[in-house]
Amino acid sequence: MTAIGSFGTLVPGVLGFVSLVLLVVATYVLVETWMLGLGRVRVYSAGAFAASLLLMWAIDFACYQVTNPSMLVGPPTYVLSVLPVGLYVVLLVVLIIVIARLAMLLRNERMARITPDSVKEAIDALPDGVSFSSVDGSPVLVNIRMDALAHDAFGTSLKNERTLWGRLCCGACNQDYAVEDVDSEAGRALLVATDGRSWQFSRRALAIDGVELTETIAADVTEEHALLMQLDERNRQMAEVNERLRAYGRDLVQLTREEEALAMKVRVHNEVGRAMVALRAYERQSPDQRDREQLLALWHRVTHLLEDVGQTEMIVDDWELLCKAAAAVDVRLTIEGKLPDGLAARKLAVMVVHECLNNAVRHGDAHEVNVTCVERDGMTELTVTNDGNMPAMPPEETGGLSNIRASVERVGGMLAVQWSPRVMVTARYGLED
Amino acid sequence: MGKTRVMIVDDQRLARQYFELVVASAGDRYEVVHLVESAVFADTYVLRGGVDLVLMDVLMTDGSSSFEAAERIKRLKPQVKVVMVTSIPEASWMDEARRRGIDGFWYKDASLESVLNVMDRVVAGEVVYPAASPTTMVGLASSDELTSREVQILRALVDGLSNEEIGERLHMTPNTVKTHMRHLLEKTGCENRTQLALQARVSGLVVGSTELGN
Numbered sequence: 001m002t003a004i005g006s007f008g009t010l011v012p013g014v015l016g017f018v019s020l021v022l023l024v025v026a027t028y029v030l031v032e033t034w035m036l037g038l039g040r041v042r043v044y045s046a047g048a049f050a051a052s053l054l055l056m057w058a059i060d061f062a063c064y065q066v067t068n069p070s071m072l073v074g075p076p077t078y079v080l081s082v083l084p085v086g087l088y089v090v091l092l093v094v095l096i097i098v099i100a101r102l103a104m105l106l107r108n109e110r111m112a113r114i115t116p117d118s119v120k121e122a123i124d125a126l127p128d129g130v131s132f133s134s135v136d137g138s139p140v141l142v143n144i145r146m147d148a149l150a151h152d153a154f155g156t157s158l159k160n161e162r163t164l165w166g167r168l169c170c171g172a173c174n175q176d177y178a179v180e181d182v183d184s185e186a187g188r189a190l191l192v193a194t195d196g197r198s199w200q201f202s203r204r205a206l207a208i209d210g211v212e213l214t215e216t217i218a219a220d221v222t223e224e225h226a227l228l229m230q231l232d233e234r235n236r237q238m239a240e241v242n243e244r245l246r247a248y249g250r251d252l253v254q255l256t257r258e259e260e261a262l263a264m265k266v267r268v269h270n271e272v273g274r275a276m277v278a279l280r281a282y283e284r285q286s287p288d289q290r291d292r293e294q295l296l297a298l299w300h301r302v303t304h305l306l307e308d309v310g311q312t313e314m315i316v317d318d319w320e321l322l323c324k325a326a327a328a329v330d331v332r333l334t335i336e337g338k339l340p341d342g343l344a345a346r347k348l349a350v351m352v353v354h355e356c357l358n359n360a361v362r363h364g365d366a367h368e369v370n371v372t373c374v375e376r377d378g379m380t381e382l383t384v385t386n387d388g389n390m391p392a393m394p395p396e397e398t399g400g401l402s403n404i405r406a407s408v409e410r411v412g413g414m415l416a417v418q419w420s421p422r423v424m425v426t427a428r429y430g431l432e433d
Numbered sequence: 434m435g436k437t438r439v440m441i442v443d444d445q446r447l448a449r450q451y452f453e454l455v456v457a458s459a460g461d462r463y464e465v466v467h468l469v470e471s472a473v474f475a476d477t478y479v480l481r482g483g484v485d486l487v488l489m490d491v492l493m494t495d496g497s498s499s500f501e502a503a504e505r506i507k508r509l510k511p512q513v514k515v516v517m518v519t520s521i522p523e524a525s526w527m528d529e530a531r532r533r534g535i536d537g538f539w540y541k542d543a544s545l546e547s548v549l550n551v552m553d554r555v556v557a558g559e560v561v562y563p564a565a566s567p568t569t570m571v572g573l574a575s576s577d578e579l580t581s582r583e584v585q586i587l588r589a590l591v592d593g594l595s596n597e598e599i600g601e602r603l604h605m606t607p608n609t610v611k612t613h614m615r616h617l618l619e620k621t622g623c624e625n626r627t628q629l630a631l632q633a634r635v636s637g638l639v640v641g642s643t644e645l646g647n
Binding site: 254257 | 447474475508541595640
């Protein structure tokens with residue numbers, strides 16, 4: 001193998017230059033790996049650096065020996081100059097590969113490593129506003145969007161998160177913005193711009209490595225808010241349609257009833273026609289064939305019908321209907337005082353009396369039911385007694401009585417039943433329409 | 434055998450008098466003892482045993498529920514016969530009447546039998562119901578073509594409920610309601626649910642629960 005010294009100055013010079021470049025690169029890799037604290041890679045870098053230094057030193061001395069043969073430094077340098085050139089080339093190639101590999105590792109590590117700058121860069125790229133602040137509101141990290149939003153909506157960049165949240169909660173924003181759906185306890189508020197853009201602000205407390213922080217996010221919900229508004233509008237329209245439908249249903253009931261009434265009138269008309277035909281037949285019949293009683297009965301029914309055909313239906317009060325029902329079962333229903341004026345309170349009173357009336361007839365064979373009704377402290381006090389037979393023992397409270405108890409108690413009232421010396425039901429309740 | 438004592442419960446004067454005329458035309462078999470304007474206190478009239486048969490209209494506009502009144506009458510006096518009458522072909526009313534133990538049901542316009550026949554048979558101890566409620570058209574569909582579930586959904590629709598509310602009432606998911614609604618729209622040819630609700634109500638196949646005093 002040819003010694004390096006046999007090539008004159010050119011080959012050792014080239015190898016020396018390459019080794020110098022390699023040393024520079026190894027130095028850079030060593031410095032970077034130490035700065036990044038890359039563990040074992042630092043040891044490998046130090047080794048590569050030392051090997052580069054030694055190789056450059058060896059090549060330099062070999063060159064020195066070649067160019068200045070009279071200035072022999074000693075046996076070591078001589079040895080270096082007689083070593084085969086291939087050995088140097090191989091060592092250089094190996095070192096190049098090792099240092100290149102280390103440089104690649106270094107590059108990958110730098111790519112994977114998140115630095116504060118990369119964090120800031122990343123959150124600045126977000127479409128939503130993000131900020132982290134300390135407990136006193138001082139910003140720790142604020143992205144561009146949040147800062148711009150604070151500036152646009154509140155006229156100042158985010159200098160204190162607590163101040164910003166306070167202004168958001170009380171709606172103290174510029175005239176181009178409005179704050180909706182504020183829920184300060186849950187940490188939520190909606191900021192809506194006049195041009196339709198919307199941001200949902202949400203705020204929560206965080207503890208990172210024992211440090212308490214407040215995270216505030218302003219999520220761009222423009223599309224969702226627009227859809228929600230559309231949905232609200234549709235629901236409103238739907239509610240209107242449903243209400244119209246209900247009103248239509250009520251009208252239709254009336255229409256149906258009118259149709260029924262018309263059908264009844266047609267039937268009455270037919271009855272009258274039948275009576276007329278019967279009258280004509282009667283006139284044509286010989287006296288011995290005539291059935292005067294039958295004709296009179298028919299005309300009696302027809303005239304009875306015609307008496308009321310033109311009359312309009314009278315609206316009858318519930319109490320009057322109940323009195324009529326009581327009279328039909330031979331019960332005299334009397335009232336002392338007057339029933340409540342409010343519709344709901346009056347309806348409940350009539351319901352209580354109805355049930356008491358039924359029980360008085362069924363269980364006591366009563367013929368008189370007395371109602372006392374007074375208004376006291378905004379409450380209706382209703383007492384119902386009867387002249388019926390006393391029950392041998394208090395009957396079990398089921399059916400109607402338990403139903404009216406439930407109805408009275410549902411509106412916050414009370415119902416008391418006294419069985420001795422006579423049956424007395426007292427209901428006390430306050431009910432407004 | 435004495436006359437059958439009849440109570441007529443109808444909130445329309447003319448209807449009450451027409452039924453009175455019909456009953457009177459039966460001669461000595463029947464006697465009208467009460468003409469009552471509302472179902473709400475109808476049960477009181479039967480307490481002393483002066484009534485054998487009740488003819489009661491289903492639809493009362495004063496908010497009283499005829500079905501509840503009829504059920505109360507049957508509970509108080511099981512021997513009193515009750516015949517419900519109506520001119521509206523609401524699909525569920527016959528089932529409702531059966532469920533509450535009512536003895537007879539008569540459609541004013543559509544029944545083949547006369548009301549007197551129904552009364553005679555009920556008094557004789559029969560339970561008399563038409564074979565089916567009258568057929569009616571909802572848009573392009575005949576009421577026979579609709580399933581009972583679809584009719585229930587139509588009824589809720591007429592009450593003005595949303596899909597979610599219908600689902601809650603009928604114990605089904607909103608998606609199932611939507612599927613039924615789509616089938617109903619396809620069958621009836623209606624363009625939207627509003628039109629469907631109107632058609633259903635106009636046909637009389639369903640009546641909103643609020644109209645019944647429930």
